[in-house]
Amino acid sequence: MNARLPLLLVLLLALMPAAWAAIDVYEFKEPEQEQRFRNLIDELRCPKCQNQNISGSDAPLAKDLRQKTYDMMQAGKSNGEIVDYLVERYGDFVTYRPPLRPDTLLLWFGPFAFMIVVALLLRAWIKRRAREPAPTALDPRERERLDALLNRYGEEPK
Amino acid sequence: MSPTLRRNLLLALPLLGFVILLGLLWRGLSNDPRLLPSMLIDKPLPTFAMTDLKNPSRTITADDLKGKISLVNVWATWCPSCQIEHPTLLKLAKQGVPIYGVNYKDQRHLALSWLDQLGDPYAINIEDAAGQLGIDLGVYGAPETYLLDKNGVIRYRHVGVLDDQAWAEEFLPRIRAIEEQS
Numbered sequence: 001m002n003a004r005l006p007l008l009l010v011l012l013l014a015l016m017p018a019a020w021a022a023i024d025v026y027e028f029k030e031p032e033q034e035q036r037f038r039n040l041i042d043e044l045r046c047p048k049c050q051n052q053n054i055s056g057s058d059a060p061l062a063k064d065l066r067q068k069t070y071d072m073m074q075a076g077k078s079n080g081e082i083v084d085y086l087v088e089r090y091g092d093f094v095t096y097r098p099p100l101r102p103d104t105l106l107l108w109f110g111p112f113a114f115m116i117v118v119a120l121l122l123r124a125w126i127k128r129r130a131r132e133p134a135p136t137a138l139d140p141r142e143r144e145r146l147d148a149l150l151n152r153y154g155e156e157p158k
Numbered sequence: 159m160s161p162t163l164r165r166n167l168l169l170a171l172p173l174l175g176f177v178i179l180l181g182l183l184w185r186g187l188s189n190d191p192r193l194l195p196s197m198l199i200d201k202p203l204p205t206f207a208m209t210d211l212k213n214p215s216r217t218i219t220a221d222d223l224k225g226k227i228s229l230v231n232v233w234a235t236w237c238p239s240c241q242i243e244h245p246t247l248l249k250l251a252k253q254g255v256p257i258y259g260v261n262y263k264d265q266r267h268l269a270l271s272w273l274d275q276l277g278d279p280y281a282i283n284i285e286d287a288a289g290q291l292g293i294d295l296g297v298y299g300a301p302e303t304y305l306l307d308k309n310g311v312i313r314y315r316h317v318g319v320l321d322d323q324a325w326a327e328e329f330l331p332r333i334r335a336i337e338e339q340s
Binding site: 050 | 191192194197263289293294295296
């Protein structure tokens with residue numbers, strides 16, 4: 001039996017990033033509390049690390065913010081209060097869901113608006129094409145040109 | 159408008175849009191994606207009560223940092239850039255600029271010997287071992303330097319090394335503007 005294969009598998013598993021994700025130990029009175037905590041830290045972005053959430057980052061700041069989230073939860077704060085606290089200090093960048101506000105309207109609806117504009121333009125263009133008269137049979141002059149071309153290239157004129 | 163002209167204008171629109179987009183993207187290339195704008199611009203310093211690094215029996219609050227246009231410099235001994243900007247801070251302190259330090263997530267004995275060896279430009283140094291003042295300020299990396307006006311209102315945040323260029327280009331114009339306003 002090849003003893004190296006299981007060893008290799010174990011090594012590969014150990015290298016998977018998930019295994020290195022923060023191993024803090026937080027205690028919760030109920031499993032729903034723990035789930036709430038997990039959801040919160042999954043949806044909060046670490047301000048220091050380009051696009052990692054605070055649950056997956058081992059930056060010291062991420063650890064501090066996880067601790068802060070836990071402390072605030074234990075103090076009875078709601079999810080909204082915790083997110084507001086962090087946004088007050090770090091800005092909207094810290095949430096993965098930008099809030100719907102006048103200045104984020106373009107971000108939220110821009111792509112849809114663009115698609116609708118393109119669809120409308122396309123529709124107008126197709127309609128205009130449809131209105132043009134369909135080509136009829138060739139007129140005599142065009143017929144002559146066709147014959148000349150066909151002769152030149154060796155086809156039988158029909 | 160003749161049909162040909164109209165058609166040509168319509169065809170030019172995507173090209174125009176593309177050129178505009180190209181311009182915006184080109185400008186975006188010189189932006190630093192890691193830079194976060196501070197949420198505290200034009201807001202007062204957060205309330206705090208923390209120990210003086212050199213005198214642990216003394217408590218410092220935001221009121222202690224009011225009275226003059228000043229700098230609040232977030233630093234630590236584990237931060238190499240802080241060592242790089244240190245001579246500039248010493249120079250500014252000699253020129254009479256009040257500099258208040260926040261020793262961020264550090265150890266007191268390391269910080270004190272660092273200041274002994276390299277010199278101390280700070281009028282007051284706040285010990286923020288847990289980083290709570292850092293969170294309240296929105297600190298996401300050291301060094302960071304905040305420009306305060308006389309009332310302790312934050313007017314600007316500089317992230318990264320404070321060198322002569324940053325002082326001349328970012329701080330001096332703003333300091334002059336603050337002085338003119340008052």
